[in-house]
Amino acid sequence: MYEIRKIHSDEVEEAIALAWEVFQQFEAPVYKPEGTKAFRLDIVENEAFLTKCRQGIFPIYAAFDQGKMIGIIGMGSGTHINLVFTRKEYHRQGVATSLFRYLLADLRIKNPDLQELTLNASPYGIPFYLHLGFEALSEEQEKHGIRYTPMKWKMPADTPSAGNAV
Numbered sequence: 001m002y003e004i005r006k007i008h009s010d011e012v013e014e015a016i017a018l019a020w021e022v023f024q025q026f027e028a029p030v031y032k033p034e035g036t037k038a039f040r041l042d043i044v045e046n047e048a049f050l051t052k053c054r055q056g057i058f059p060i061y062a063a064f065d066q067g068k069m070i071g072i073i074g075m076g077s078g079t080h081i082n083l084v085f086t087r088k089e090y091h092r093q094g095v096a097t098s099l100f101r102y103l104l105a106d107l108r109i110k111n112p113d114l115q116e117l118t119l120n121a122s123p124y125g126i127p128f129y130l131h132l133g134f135e136a137l138s139e140e141q142e143k144h145g146i147r148y149t150p151m152k153w154k155m156p157a158d159t160p161s162a163g164n165a166v
Contacts (some may be wrong), residue, residue, distance in 0.1 A: 002095060003064040004102045007072075009054040015062055015072045015083075016053075020044050022085040026124045035145025043083070058082070061103050063095045073099040079107070081119040084128075100132055115155050120148035128152075 030035045044125030060074040066115040070090045086095045108114050121129045134151040
């Protein structure tokens, strides 16, 4: 079993380094060089973004295996997920699914009426997001070399609010 928790401000660099490592393995090979550069500039080297992560404005949750960070999920503004990355050797072991469930539970504590989440899925991530119940909102798009499919997840109708959860 993995430990899952919101990361501390001093762990942001480690989380972003994990994202960059996994991005280079699975996303960069199918992106134009412009897309890889855009990701690096928007995420890895964007001090304003990193500061918001450190301040908890854009929270990041991580899974740890015996103290080693193995996966992350991060929120951008509102209800938009902007980071989901798992180390290669932990793929298909439920890490990202567990992170999503933890994130969802935490968000529902703060917002019991939460109804939906959005994200922009990379080509590699689409099967995973479909498995979680996300639906594509449009065809694949490309902006600054970043290929993505806008997706939305809706709270199942039979789910009790976080305040009523047993």
